[in-house]
Amino acid sequence: MAVTLINAFEVPPGKEQEALEFWERVAEFMKRQPGYISTRLHRAIVPWARFHLINIAEWQSAEDFQAVIGSEEFKELTEPYSEIFPHYPGLYEVIRT
Amino acid sequence: MAVTLINAFEVPPGKEQEALEFWERVAEFMKRQPGYISTRLHRAIVPWARFHLINIAEWQSAEDFQAVIGSEEFKELTEPYSEIFPHYPGLYEVIRT
Numbered sequence: 243m244a245v246t247l248i249n250a251f252e253v254p255p256g257k258e259q260e261a262l263e264f265w266e267r268v269a270e271f272m273k274r275q276p277g278y279i280s281t282r283l284h285r286a287i288v289p290w291a292r293f294h295l296i297n298i299a300e301w302q303s304a305e306d307f308q309a310v311i312g313s314e315e316f317k318e319l320t321e322p323y324s325e326i327f328p329h330y331p332g333l334y335e336v337i338r339t
Numbered sequence: 340m341a342v343t344l345i346n347a348f349e350v351p352p353g354k355e356q357e358a359l360e361f362w363e364r365v366a367e368f369m370k371r372q373p374g375y376i377s378t379r380l381h382r383a384i385v386p387w388a389r390f391h392l393i394n395i396a397e398w399q400s401a402e403d404f405q406a407v408i409g410s411e412e413f414k415e416l417t418e419p420y421s422e423i424f425p426h427y428p429g430l431y432e433v434i435r436t
Binding site: 245246248250262265266269280281282283284285286287288290291292293296298304330331332333334335336337338339 | 342343345347359362363366377378379380381382383384385387388389390393395401427428429430431432433434435436
């Protein structure tokens with residue numbers, strides 16, 4: 243069953259470009275992984291949004307996604323940034339439209 | 340320019356049904372407002388997601404949306420719940436796919 247990854251990033255003022263470049267490096271890696279379907283990176287257009295960036299991606303299964311985030315390569319790519327850009331990932335299904 | 344509203348809700352354990360019913364009441368009101376396009380309510384399928392519900396909606400403009408959330412009716416509908424279900428709304432544009 244396809245699942246939706248939603249990952250909200252808090253970005254300190256002045257670090258927007260660095261956050262985008264970090265996201266692009268990780269996205270480039272994620273797009274090469276089994277089970278990846280698509281992604282849409284959203285940037286806040288209002289100052290009152292707590293999360294400057296929110297990534298919404300589609301994966302073929304929760305297992306596919308969890309295998310990727312459990313990999314050494316993913317950890318090496320992301321761990322240095324987890325404190326600079328606190329983020330709150332989750333896997334979701336749509337329940338109402 | 341169409342904009343994307345992303346609103347993440349923290350839901351205390353045991354209050355999932357109450358949160359969903361609250362969201363449905365607000366959605367019913369939002370769908371009748373000028374500028375509303377569509378919505379997709381996402382529910383977490385993993386226990387490690389910080390946000391149990393995330394709403395992703397499309398609006399014809401930021402002005403349309405902000406007019407609605409500035410209305411008395413919206414405030415009456417939502418204010419009683421803002422402490423029970425902390426939420427973090429923002430308006431967004433897609434910058435990478």
